[in-house]
Amino acid sequence: MNKKLLVMVFFLFSMVYGQQVQVLDADTGEPISNVAIFNDARSKAAISDIDGIADLAIFTTKERITFKHLSYQTRKSSRGQILKQGNRIYMVMKAEQLDEVVMSVSKWEQQKKDIPNKIDVTGARQIEFVNPQTSADLLANTGKVFVQKSQLGGGSPMIRGFATNRLLLSVDGVRMNNAIFRGGNLQNVISIDPFAIHNTEVIFGPGSVIYGSDAIGGVMNFYTKKAEFSSSDSLLVSGHANYRFSSANTENTAHFDFNLGKRKWAFLTSATFNNFGDLTMGKHGPQSYLRTRYVVTGQGEDVLAENDRPRKQVPTGYDQINLMQKISYRPNNTWKYDLGLHYSETSDYSRYDRLIRPNGDNTGLRSAEWYYGPQKWLLGNLQMRKRGKGIFYDGLKISTAYQHFEESRNDRDFGDPVRFTTMEKVDALSANIDFENKKIGDLRLYYGGEYIYNRVSSTGSQFDRVTGGKSGAAARYPDGSTWQTTAGYLNAEYKANPNFTVLAGMRYSHVWIDATFDKTYYPFPFDDADLNNGALTTSVGFSWFPKADFQVTLNGSTGFRAPNIDDVGKIFDSEPGAVVVPNPDLEPEYAYNAELGLYRNFNDKVMLRAATYYTYLVDALVRREFQFNGQTQIDYKGEPSQVLAIQNAAKAFVYGLELGVEAFLSNNFSISSNLTFTEGVEEEEDGSDSPGRHVAPTFGDFHLVWKNQSLKADLFMNYNGSVPYKDLATSERSKDYIYAIDHEGNPYSPSWYTLNFRSQYSISQNLKVSFGLENITNERYRPYSSGIAAAGTNIVMGVGYNF
Structure with a gap:
């Protein structure tokens, strides 16, 4: 009797659940809703629900069934085949989605x-x-x-x-x-x-x-990532665990996250632990990049030690921990509350570019120590979101946040027993309110307001490692200084017709700075900085599809940057023999930008993108020569130093071209490439000009990608053009120790390319492994303006498990 009952239960279970299918994303395993399911004659049809589930009872066992979704490649199967696959069918996302x-x-x-x-x-x-x-x-x-x-x-x-x-x-x-x-x-x-x-x-x-x-x-x-709710009364339990290893710096990274969800409550906990060793550079490249010597300190004495592994950049390793907690509450379909907590902390880590600076006569190294103390960041963010029609809105978001930043700088010259330390802490409060309104025909409005408050704590000290004595020193910033801003904005989207959309907006921002200078260590010719600035910014642009497969975009916008505490109140050594001092007489800098974009889709097989732009910056905040109490040089840490300060002393223009292509040669094989050209010049008040410091060299990539439902592989090349001496910014030319030297003895940044491979294989829907080989040809290179050489040949392995 029991056996018969068991057979009947099994039969009924198969009849009910064997006729259901769950449609899932092949990459993420997430359910896909609104998938159209029909037979060849289109006489029978079904659609998947929010959980990706659809009933196939209307289809026969051998009947050919099509699964179709706008964002995914079409799949065909039969009810019998689906039953053998555990009543699941996986769909692969299309490469191109204009409705993103x-x-x-x-x-x-x-x-x-x-x-x-x-x-x-x-x-x-x-x-x-x-x-x-x-x-x-x-x-x-x-x-x-x-x-x-x-x-x-x-x-x-x-x-x-x-x-x-x-x-x-x-x-x-x-x-x-x-x-x-x-x-x-x-x-x-x-x-x-x-x-x-x-x-x-x-x-x-x-x-x-x-x-x-x-x-x-x-x-x-x-x-x-967001905390996920359960779609039923049962508890949703899910999570991920990952491990990553890379050989170039003997990285060991472990990560886990897990999610608990009910219909109204959801919790997500995430943690990542990183251990990075010293980075090994490539084999083939400039000899000047090698780390031939480094400083060893013992028994109160600094000694230059020979590096028996000169490709190993000593010291560069560090540790890091990242924690995140998300809590979401959804009492009904109208309101949703999200609390996000983030915490990140590093160990001490060396500023490598300062540790390779030579001393004045190039016989040794300038610094015995130069490292950042732990970089800490805490973010607490509470967001409230309301959906549904109000008097003035169709959507409402209120966000409040608190952040705490902490960082320190520690440096000691070679042979000097005194280590100088500056410690900075910033407490930041913010509040935003944002509205969405789409009531006025084809006009959709977005508007809101913002308030931000920052308070800076800054202290300085010096420690004598021989005597053990500790005393005060100049801080990097005015201690207790504040920066705050309030703003309101309005953005409008007008769909003139299905093929033409106009987007325009404006914002007014007001910024206040209050800083009092400590004259204990430097006789500042001013007592405080009290800045009060406002700025109006605007934008207008359109997106036009003259044909369904051809898009034209045009956009004009303005931007601004108000001086902050770093601009107004900083005092530090920018380079040997130069010191930056405060300047309370600053105003915002403004940018004017125009951009044209083109996109063309050739039968969903080839997609071409291009964008060109021009940006003009006025009243640019730049570091230039300055006078402090009428002097062009002052004593800083016992060394005569040229006085510099941030000033509204320049104009700048930047223009460029960005190109991209994607081509899908088959369902499994595709290629993609990006290329970026940028040019920029800073114009001085006296009419002279110089190359922009942050203008990157020409750079790009090229990818060959093969993919099926289990394996994805990518063979790709990264490329950077050269920056000759004549195109180096003036501030970069003085850093010859981080650059290669050309045939005329001048510093420059050579071009480089790397050949790389990465892959990911799904052993099951829950278990994935990855393997990568970076810089296969073992090139020795430094990206432009970088103080550390990039990794040589690097094996990267990872494993991820989803549950």
Whole structure:
């Protein structure tokens, strides 16, 4: 009796559930909703629900069934075959999606095809395949963003001739730029965990209408993974575990995240641990890049030691930990609350480019120690979102955030017992309110307001390693200084017809700085800096499809950057024999930009993209010669030093061309390539000019990609053009120790290319392994303006498990 009952239950279970299929994404395993399912005669049809599930009861066992979705390649199968495959069918996403949705331009979802700005999107499946070491490497792997590195623990993006505090970073919509983001190279992007990123959106060109100050050259938005709700009453449990190894710096990285979801509550916990060893450079290249000597300190004495492995860049290794916690609450279909907590901390890490500086007579090294203390970043972000019609909106988002930044600099000259330390901390508060309104016919409005407050804590000290004595020293910034801004913006999208969309916007921002200078160590000729500046920025552009497969975009915009505490109040050594001093008499710099874009799709087989732009920067904040109390030289750390300061002393223009191609030669084989040309010049007040410091050399990539449902492989080349001496910025020419030397004895940046391979194989739907071989020909090279040579031949292996 029990056996008969068991057979009947099994039969009924097979009848009910054997007629259902779940449609899943072949790369991510996520369910696909709204998949059309029909037979050859189109006389029977079904559609998948939000969980990707559809009922196939109307189809016979051997009947041919088609699965079709706008974003995926069409699949065909039969009910019998699907049953053998566990009632699951996997679909592969199409390579090109014109209906892709982005959020960066208005902070609300918009069709990418309607936006006149150039935006590069890197999604979760591509991030997983690229498997980057840091978020800086993730940007570099797009082939559209140039990344400079002064040390292994770094990565400073350059976009369209601008970098550092002229680019804006944001995480989940929260501005990461703070009051001490400097004009020199920045490392803050490495605080963002690449394993926690769901997708990135990079806006090329000014984004000040939405993001305010600093968004002159572009905006880099990182959107992290979200906590997932359950679609049923049962508890949803899922997660990922990953391990990554790279041979060039004996990297060991471990990551895990897990998600618990109910219908109304969801929790996501993520953690990543990195251990990076000293980086080994390539074998074939300039001899001057080799690390032949380094400083060893013992028993109170600095000694130059010979490096028996001169390709090993000693010291460059460091450790890092990243933690993230997401909590989401959805009481109904109208409201949603999201709490995000992020924490990142590195160990001490050396600034390698300072450790290879020669001393004055080139007989030794200038520094015995030069390292950053732990770089810490904490972000707490509470977002409330309302969907549904209000009096003045159809969507509402309120976001409040607190961030804490901490960093320090520690340096000691060779043979000098005194180590100088400066410690900086920034507490940042922000509040945003954003509205979406689409009530007025074909006009869609986005508007909102923002308030940001930064407080800077800065201290200085000196430590005598012989006597053990510790005393005070000049701080890097005015301690207790504040930077704050408030703004309001309005953005409008007007769809004149299905093929023509106009996007226009304006924003007014006001910025205040309050800083009091400590005259204990330097007799400043002023007591404080009290800046009060406003800026109006605008943008207007259109996206036009004269034919379904041809798109033209045109965009004009303005951007601005208000002086921050780093511009107004910094005192530090920029290079041997030069010191930067405060300058409280600064005004914002403004950028005017025009951009033309073209896109052509040839039968979904070949896609061509091109964009050209011109940006003009006025009242540019640049470092130039200055006088301090009427003197052009002052004593700094016991050395006579030329006085420099940030000033509104130049104009600049940058122009360029960006090209891209994708070609799909078959269902499995494709090629893609990107190429970027940039030119830029800074014009001085006296009429002279010089090359722009952050104008990257010509760079590009070329990929050959093969893919089926289990394996994806990519053979690719990265390329960088040369920067001859005549095109080096004046500030770069003095750093001859990081450059190669040409036949005339002048520093320059040589061209280089690397041949690389990466692959990912799905052993099962849950288990994936990856293998990569970078710089196969073992080239020795330094990307432009970088202080550290890149990795030589590098084996990269990874394994990931989803549950």
